[in-house]
Amino acid sequence: MEGKGISQAVIRRLPRYYRYLGELLEDGVERISSNDLSKRMKVTASQIRQDLNNFGGFGQQGYGYNVKYLHSEIGKILGLDREHNMIIIGAGNLGQALANYTAFERSGFMLKGLFDVNPTLAGVTVRGIEIRMMDELKSFIRNNDIEIAILTIPKTKAVAVANMLVENGIRAIWNFAHTDLNLPEHIVVENVHLSESLMRLSYNVLRYEEKHQKKK
Amino acid sequence: MEGKGISQAVIRRLPRYYRYLGELLEDGVERISSNDLSKRMKVTASQIRQDLNNFGGFGQQGYGYNVKYLHSEIGKILGLDREHNMIIIGAGNLGQALANYTAFERSGFMLKGLFDVNPTLAGVTVRGIEIRMMDELKSFIRNNDIEIAILTIPKTKAVAVANMLVENGIRAIWNFAHTDLNLPEHIVVENVHLSESLMRLSYNVLRYEEKHQKKK
Structure with a gap:
C-alpha cells in the first residue's frame, strides 16, 4: 500500500x-x-x-x-485527529502491558475490549476493561465499531484468529505474533516482531566489534 | 554503523x-x-x-x-551462535512480559537480572529471576558480564539511566522508552517505539480508505 x-x-x-x-x-x-x-x-x-x-x-x-x-x-x-477503536486478543503479559499504555488513548487509540481463551481470566479487568472469552468476539467487534485488533497470542494461533477477525470486519491488525499473516490486500498489518529487533541489535554489536578488532 | x-x-x-x-x-x-x-x-x-x-x-x-x-x-x-547476557531495567508490565519470553533464550539471549525502583517489587521473581533495586545495578553489570540492557522505563528517566549504563560498560541498549537516547557511537541502540508503530498503522488505514473512496 x-x-x-x-x-x-x-x-x-x-x-x-x-x-x-x-x-x-x-x-x-x-x-x-x-x-x-x-x-x-x-x-x-x-x-x-x-x-x-x-x-x-x-x-x-x-x-x-x-x-x-x-x-x-x-x-x-497520521489519522490522530479521530478515534480508532481497538481490541486486544491475548490478555497475557504483553496484552496486559499494552492495555496499560494510557499514551495510546491520548493519540485517539481507544481500547474497548480484551479477549483471551483462558477461563481463569474471564471477568478480570485491566484499567476497568473486562477480559472476555473468545465466543463474545464476533458480536463485540460488530457492536463496538472495532477498527484495529492487537494480536498478542502465540504464532500457532495467530493466522486462524487473524482470518476470523478479517471475516468479521476488522480493518487493521497490529501483529505481535511472530509469524506473517498473509491477509487480503485491503487489511492493514503492522508487525512488531520483537525477536527480530533483538537480532538486529545483536548483529550490530557483532559488526561493531569486528570493525574495532580490525583497527587494533 | x-x-x-x-x-x-x-x-x-x-x-x-x-x-x-x-x-x-x-x-x-x-x-x-x-x-x-x-x-x-x-x-x-x-x-x-x-x-x-x-x-x-x-x-x-x-x-x-x-x-x-x-x-x-x-x-x-546475526550473532546467535554465542550467548548474550541481558538485564531488564523497569520491571513493570512490559518488562515482566519481556522477561517471560523464553524464545529469546533459545536464540542465546540470556536474561540475568531485572531491576526496578519500586521497593514493593524487591525480591519478587519472574521465571526464577529476582527483581533487584537500582543500587545493585553497577556491580551486577560488572560481575555478570552484561552486554545488553533492555529499557522499559518512562521516557523521563531513560536518558539518565542509559548514560549510567554506558558508563558501566553496557554495549547495547534495546530501548522501549519513547525517546531518543543520543549515546556515543560505539553503543548499539535498537529502538522499539510502539506508539510510532501504531501511528504507521493508522496512517495506512487512512490512506487506504482515501484511495478506496476516490475509486467509488
Missing part, C-alpha cells in the same frame, strides 16, 4: 517528527527552522524539507515552521 | 530469512530453491539472491540452498 506515492521510508519517519514537534509544543516553542529541528533530531535539514514537501511543505522560506500548525497537520496525516 | 557496507535494509530482512529457514528445518526440508523460498516469503527470488550475495552467496546454481547450512550461517551473521 503506497498511498499517494509517499514512500514507506517517509512514513516511518513521520511519527518521529510528530513526537519532536509535540515536545517543542510542550516547551512553548512557537516557530522552528529546519536547521534547528535538524540539530535536535539529528537528521539533515534537507531531509526534513524533503520529507515535509511530500505533504505540501508547511514552511515559509526564512520564517521556519509554525510548530503548533505542523504538529497538528502531521497528526491529521 | 554500517558493518562491511551491508545496508540496514538488508539487515532488517535477515532475521526474517532466519525465521523462514528455521520453519523449513522444523518441517524437515533439506534444500530449497530461491524460487520456492520466494513464494513462501512473498519477496522476489532476485531479492533473495541479492540479499544473500551480500554474505558470499550460499547457493549453488541449480541446486538451491542447503536449509540447515544457510540457517546456521545466517544465525552466525
Whole structure:
C-alpha cells in the first residue's frame, strides 16, 4: 500500500517528527527552522524539507515552521485527529502491558475490549476493561465499531484468529505474533516482531566489534 | 554503523530469512530453491539472491540452498551462535512480559537480572529471576558480564539511566522508552517505539480508505 506515492521510508519517519514537534509544543516553542529541528533530531535539514514537501511543505522560506500548525497537520496525516477503536486478543503479559499504555488513548487509540481463551481470566479487568472469552468476539467487534485488533497470542494461533477477525470486519491488525499473516490486500498489518529487533541489535554489536578488532 | 557496507535494509530482512529457514528445518526440508523460498516469503527470488550475495552467496546454481547450512550461517551473521547476557531495567508490565519470553533464550539471549525502583517489587521473581533495586545495578553489570540492557522505563528517566549504563560498560541498549537516547557511537541502540508503530498503522488505514473512496 503506497498511498499517494509517499514512500514507506517517509512514513516511518513521520511519527518521529510528530513526537519532536509535540515536545517543542510542550516547551512553548512557537516557530522552528529546519536547521534547528535538524540539530535536535539529528537528521539533515534537507531531509526534513524533503520529507515535509511530500505533504505540501508547511514552511515559509526564512520564517521556519509554525510548530503548533505542523504538529497538528502531521497528526491529521497520521489519522490522530479521530478515534480508532481497538481490541486486544491475548490478555497475557504483553496484552496486559499494552492495555496499560494510557499514551495510546491520548493519540485517539481507544481500547474497548480484551479477549483471551483462558477461563481463569474471564471477568478480570485491566484499567476497568473486562477480559472476555473468545465466543463474545464476533458480536463485540460488530457492536463496538472495532477498527484495529492487537494480536498478542502465540504464532500457532495467530493466522486462524487473524482470518476470523478479517471475516468479521476488522480493518487493521497490529501483529505481535511472530509469524506473517498473509491477509487480503485491503487489511492493514503492522508487525512488531520483537525477536527480530533483538537480532538486529545483536548483529550490530557483532559488526561493531569486528570493525574495532580490525583497527587494533 | 554500517558493518562491511551491508545496508540496514538488508539487515532488517535477515532475521526474517532466519525465521523462514528455521520453519523449513522444523518441517524437515533439506534444500530449497530461491524460487520456492520466494513464494513462501512473498519477496522476489532476485531479492533473495541479492540479499544473500551480500554474505558470499550460499547457493549453488541449480541446486538451491542447503536449509540447515544457510540457517546456521545466517544465525552466525546475526550473532546467535554465542550467548548474550541481558538485564531488564523497569520491571513493570512490559518488562515482566519481556522477561517471560523464553524464545529469546533459545536464540542465546540470556536474561540475568531485572531491576526496578519500586521497593514493593524487591525480591519478587519472574521465571526464577529476582527483581533487584537500582543500587545493585553497577556491580551486577560488572560481575555478570552484561552486554545488553533492555529499557522499559518512562521516557523521563531513560536518558539518565542509559548514560549510567554506558558508563558501566553496557554495549547495547534495546530501548522501549519513547525517546531518543543520543549515546556515543560505539553503543548499539535498537529502538522499539510502539506508539510510532501504531501511528504507521493508522496512517495506512487512512490512506487506504482515501484511495478506496476516490475509486467509488
